[in-house]
Amino acid sequence: MSRSPSLPERPRLELDPDMTPDERLEALREHFKEIVQVNEQLTEQLDAARDRQHDLTDEVDQLERENETLKTSSLYIATAEELTDDGVVVKQHGNNQEVLTEVSPSIRDGLEAGDRVAINDSFGVKQILDPETDARAQAMQVDGSPDVSYSDIGGLEEQIREVREAVEEPLVNADQFREVGIEPPSGVLLHGPPGTGKTMLAKAVANETDATFIKMAGSELVRKFIGEGARLVRDLFELAAEREPAIIFIDEIDAIAAKRTESKTSGDAEVQRTMMQLLSEMDGFDERGEIRIIAATNRFDMLDRAILRPGRFDRLIEVPNPDREGRERILEIHTEEMNLDDDVDLGAFATETDGLSGAELASLATEAGMFAIRDGRTTVQQSDLHDALEKIEADDDASSVPVAFA
Numbered sequence: 204m205s206r207s208p209s210l211p212e213r214p215r216l217e218l219d220p221d222m223t224p225d226e227r228l229e230a231l232r233e234h235f236k237e238i239v240q241v242n243e244q245l246t247e248q249l250d251a252a253r254d255r256q257h258d259l260t261d262e263v264d265q266l267e268r269e270n271e272t273l274k275t276s277s278l279y280i281a282t283a284e285e286l287t288d289d290g291v292v293v294k295q296h297g298n299n300q301e302v303l304t305e306v307s308p309s310i311r312d313g314l315e316a317g318d319r320v321a322i323n324d325s326f327g328v329k330q331i332l333d334p335e336t337d338a339r340a341q342a343m344q345v346d347g348s349p350d351v352s353y354s355d356i357g358g359l360e361e362q363i364r365e366v367r368e369a370v371e372e373p374l375v376n377a378d379q380f381r382e383v384g385i386e387p388p389s390g391v392l393l394h395g396p397p398g399t400g401k402t403m404l405a406k407a408v409a410n411e412t413d414a415t416f417i418k419m420a421g422s423e424l425v426r427k428f429i430g431e432g433a434r435l436v437r438d439l440f441e442l443a444a445e446r447e448p449a450i451i452f453i454d455e456i457d458a459i460a461a462k463r464t465e466s467k468t469s470g471d472a473e474v475q476r477t478m479m480q481l482l483s484e485m486d487g488f489d490e491r492g493e494i495r496i497i498a499a500t501n502r503f504d505m506l507d508r509a510i511l512r513p514g515r516f517d518r519l520i521e522v523p524n525p526d527r528e529g530r531e532r533i534l535e536i537h538t539e540e541m542n543l544d545d546d547v548d549l550g551a552f553a554t555e556t557d558g559l560s561g562a563e564l565a566s567l568a569t570e571a572g573m574f575a576i577r578d579g580r581t582t583v584q585q586s587d588l589h590d591a592l593e594k595i596e597a598d599d600d601a602s603s604v605p606v607a608f609a
């Protein structure tokens with residue numbers, strides 16, 4: 204560091220009593236000149252000192268910022284598992300270490316079990332992570348106990364049987380598979396038109412096996428989390444390992460596993476990376492314990508065949524639109540809580556709803572209820588069902604105007 208220059212000497216005025224008035228005046232002028240000179244030198248030094256001070260302040264700011272970054276980067280991510288009178292039980296991500304730690308009252312007030320938190324080296328909770336800024340939390344929907352059961356699903360008996368065999372059995376009777384010496388299917392792919400109950404099937408199997416349901420939507424990975432897809436897929440499997448038994452559900456898998464196109468845009472490269480990560484997670488799946496993986500797609504034709512190879516999504520289950528009996532059962536399920544007039548014949552009505560999906564039948568039931576309310580009634584009549592069907596078909600026609608494929 205450079206040393207600051209020493210201050211100029213203070214000029215001295217030496218007046219001799221024998222001096223003539225002219226000589227005294229001359230001496231005073233000389234002294235004045237010296238003072239002005241020293242003043243100039245001091246002003247220059249002061250300016251230089253100010254510049255230096257400025258530089259040093261910048262340097263201090265910079266160091267403070269670096270210090271902050273160093274401090275924050277040494278925080279670890281954990282989940283607050285349980286709030287007790289003695290403190291908070293946190294589980295660190297990555298190594299699953301659980302510790303009981305103390306937390307300041309200000310943080311404690313806003314903390315809830317299940318929150319993701321940042322902890323320091325000594326496990327002190329430093330901050331609650333804002334779910335809005337947490338891509339992992341945004342990209343994954345985690346449900347400890349989904350409230351869908353097999354009996355809520357209409358018309359998919361064969362599909363339920365297959366899902367139970369491929370997903371539920373290996374989770375519940377892992378020993379039996381081991382003893383017989385066969386590997387259960389790695390991944391199950393549900394394919395079929397929109398709104399036919401694919402998500403319901405995955406949730407129901409999680410519910411039935413007391414597994415955590417973790418959903419990730421392929422389309423969001425490529426639209427919302429550009430550049431983070433591969434990392435989020437890794438996080439997905441990591442989270443499942445933390446929460447096992449777990450069902451990973453990847454909806455709209457076609458968004459990340461579509462056939463390779465000729466174009467080599469950076470977007471494609473990113474999607475490729477995400478898919479490669481998914482494949483490598485699935486290939487290393489055997490050691491993963493009680494985790495099963497289910498994916499769904501409405502665009503089976505678009506899928507890259509690489510994901511269908513043995514050891515990956517090797518059990519395909521088609522989930523079609525419901526047949527007449529299926530539609531009747533779905534209508535029964537969705538009108539169960541409704542006040543239906545005695546004249547309502549769901550069996551007959553089901554015949555008229557050919558081509559409707561489960562989701563459309565569910566909203567048809569709600570619409571019928573709305574027609575009854577509009578008419579000032581508290582019971583739903585057969586005519587309300589017909590009106591609702593007309594409305595749904597009209598909405599359908601309006602929305603089937605061709606749109607550019609995104």
Ligand SMILES: Nc1ncnc2c1ncn2[C@@H]1O[C@H](COP(=O)(O)OP(=O)(O)OP(=O)(O)O)[C@@H](O)[C@H]1O
Binds near residue numbers: 355402
């Ligand atoms: N088979 C069914 N039985 C009862 N309800 C159904 C059925 N299929 C769909 N539904 C109703 O439609 C809603 C949407 O269904 P779900 O999300 O499971 O469809 P999906 O096949 O996953 O659709 P998408 O392919 O659009 O994601 C359900 O919440 C339910 O109300």
